[in-house]
Amino acid sequence: MSAVLTLAPxxxxxxxxxGTGTVGTAFxxxxxxxxxxxxxxxxxxxxxxxxxxxxCGHAPEQELQLANLAARTTPALQPWAEAEGLxxxxxxxxxxxxxxxANWHEQWLARGVHVVTANKLGQGAQLARAQAIADSRxxxxxxxxxxxxxxxxxxxxxxxxxxxxxxxxIHRVEGVLSGSLAWLFHHYDGxxxxxxxxxxxxxAGYTEPDPRVDLSGEDVRRKLLILARASxxxxxxxxxxxxxxxxNALAALPADAALGALSQLDAPLLEYWHQAQTKGGCLRxxxxxxxxxxxxxxxxxxxxxxxxxGAQTDNRVAIHSDRYQQQPLLIQGPGAGAGVTxxxxxDDVLAIVRR
Ligand SMILES: NC(=O)c1ccc[n+]([C@@H]2O[C@H](COP(=O)([O-])OP(=O)(O)OC[C@H]3O[C@@H](n4cnc5c(N)ncnc54)[C@H](OP(=O)(O)O)[C@@H]3O)[C@@H](O)[C@H]2O)c1
Numbered sequence: 001m002s003a004v005l006t007l008a009p010x011x012x013x014x015x016x017x018x019g020t021g022t023v024g025t026a027f028x029x030x031x032x033x034x035x036x037x038x039x040x041x042x043x044x045x046x047x048x049x050x051x052x053x054x055x056c057g058h059a060p061e062q063e064l065q066l067a068n069l070a071a072r073t074t075p076a077l078q079p080w081a082e083a084e085g086l087x088x089x090x091x092x093x094x095x096x097x098x099x100x101x102a103n104w105h106e107q108w109l110a111r112g113v114h115v116v117t118a119n120k121l122g123q124g125a126q127l128a129r130a131q132a133i134a135d136s137r138x139x140x141x142x143x144x145x146x147x148x149x150x151x152x153x154x155x156x157x158x159x160x161x162x163x164x165x166x167x168x169x170i171h172r173v174e175g176v177l178s179g180s181l182a183w184l185f186h187h188y189d190g191x192x193x194x195x196x197x198x199x200x201x202x203x204a205g206y207t208e209p210d211p212r213v214d215l216s217g218e219d220v221r222r223k224l225l226i227l228a229r230a231s232x233x234x235x236x237x238x239x240x241x242x243x244x245x246x247x248n249a250l251a252a253l254p255a256d257a258a259l260g261a262l263s264q265l266d267a268p269l270l271e272y273w274h275q276a277q278t279k280g281g282c283l284r285x286x287x288x289x290x291x292x293x294x295x296x297x298x299x300x301x302x303x304x305x306x307x308x309x310g311a312q313t314d315n316r317v318a319i320h321s322d323r324y325q326q327q328p329l330l331i332q333g334p335g336a337g338a339g340v341t342x343x344x345x346x347d348d349v350l351a352i353v354r355r
Contacts, residue, residue: 013353014045016086017060019095020067021049022205023118023148026342027095028060034346041346042091042353048080050098088112088142091349094119097209102129109136109144116145116348118341123229124149124222127236130229143355145348150223151315151335152179153344159319159331160230168321170231174288175317176307177223179336180206180214181285183313188283194269195262202259206313206336210255215265217242217296220287224296228289235294243297245269245285276300282308306330313337 015031017024024047035041044056047063052070054063078100086092092108094101094117102121106129109115115122123130123146137144147153160170176182180201187197202211213219221240228235244251250264276283279300284307287296301308306328310316315335318328334340 013042014087014090015042015349016045016080016090016092017047017095018080018092018101019049019098019119020047020064021095021209022338023341023345024049024095025064025068026338027093027345028064030339030342030346032061039350040353041349045090046080050078050096053080086111086113090114091116091352093117093345093349094122095345097121097213099125105129105144106132106136109133109140109142112140112142114143114145114352116148116345116352118148118345120149120219120222120226122146122149124226125237127229127234130225131234143348143352145345145352146226147348148341148344150177150226151317151331151333152337152340153347154315154317154331154333154335156227156315156317156331157230159329160227163319163321163323164230164232168323170233170319170321171325172288172290172320173224173227173231173317174286174307175315176284176310177220177227177287177315177317177335178214178285179313179315179334180208180211181220182310182315182335185283185285186311186314188269188273190270190273190277193263193266195265198262198265199259205338210258211262212246212251212258216244216246216251217285217287218244220285220296224287224289224294228294233289233291235289240287240289240294240296242295245298272298272300281305284308 044060046055049067052067054067056063091114096119099121102119105115105122122133150156183201183206184197188194198211201207207214221242225235247264250261281300281302284301286299306318307316310332313334313336314332316332318330320328
């Protein structure tokens with residue numbers, strides 16, 4: 001007589017969200033609207049910011065509001081770290097810009113917890129951290145969903161990885177990689193002060209929480225590092241030459257004072273605008289890398305240049321590889337904004353759940 005084996009059901013996969021700001025809020029809204037349309041998603045277990053962590057049950061929207069009302073503490077806390085309780089197979093979503101949270105990616109993966117991130121500091125900061133994340137991925141069956149980190153979900157990373165997997169060598173990648181700077185240079189007309197446009201972009205949620213992160217080129221540097229590393233090039237942050245738009249005096253100010261001092265940008269930007277007019281070109285903030293190095297900065301491009309087109313927050317990226325030698329593969333589309341970023345995060349969550 002043969003014994004009948006009964007397997008215990010696998011524990012239900014759960015979802016946790018870190019970051020309840022612009023992107024975190026859009027993530028919760030999209031999660032709710034997909035659920036209402038009958039899409040199968042993991043149960044929302046808890047969400048947290050730097051002030052509080054809240055168990056969600058069936059009402060993540062309400063808990064998100066309460067989390068955002070929690071009192072601020074100095075220094076910022078990691079209230080979720082003590083009791084995060086994530087188990088193998090759970091999915092944690094990082095919608096923060098926090099270095100401390102990015103430092104956890106590696107150990108979550110090593111424990112079999114899937115990580116989905118809009119935070120570029122996992123793969124776009126120190127090379128050692130990016131390599132530790134890659135090693136943890138290989139050593140466990142946990143996935144790392146990073147499509148929101150560059151191009152807010154545009155098929156940039158997936159295209160590069162597909163080319164590399166198909167045996168292509170990536171020769172050069174260059175592009176308009178900042179949706180906020182694309183928006184600024186599509187609108188700036190030398191008439192209204194540049195700083196006014198920056199405030200408008202920040203108000204629309206296009207910039208990083210501190211717009212100097214975009215204007216300094218630091219955000220583009222991080223994206224270049226992520227793209228280069230996905231292309232098989234072990235690029236280090238200090239190998240990227242960055243020409244910042246932020247004058248030193250503005251860079252030195254604390255974040256709360258910087259917004260009031262943005263007019264320091266106006267005179268140099270007006271000068272660049274006049275130079276572009278004289279040459280019959282347009283201003284674009286471009287980042288690029290090849291096997292000899294990488295650079296980020298403002299360029300005057302001819303109007304028919306492949307990177308000159310697009311509109312609004314469009315990213316526009318040219319990939320040169322073995323099969324795309326004469327003409328690059330061009331990828332263009334909206335590359336900033338909470339809606340597309342949240343959609344990219346949920347795409348990655350769904351890809352993990354459906355595997
Ligand atoms: N906005 C966009 O269009 C866009 C597009 C692509 C990618 N991203 C990326 O998405 C991320 C979030 O951007 P955002 O615009 O949503 O920023 P945000 O509005 O400033 O929100 C950041 C959130 O992270 C939380 N946080 C900070 N440190 C934390 C910690 N140690 N532990 C837990 N939570 C912490 C903050 O909590 P407190 O409020 O308590 O400080 C806040 O809820 C960033 O990495 C950004 O680069 C944004």
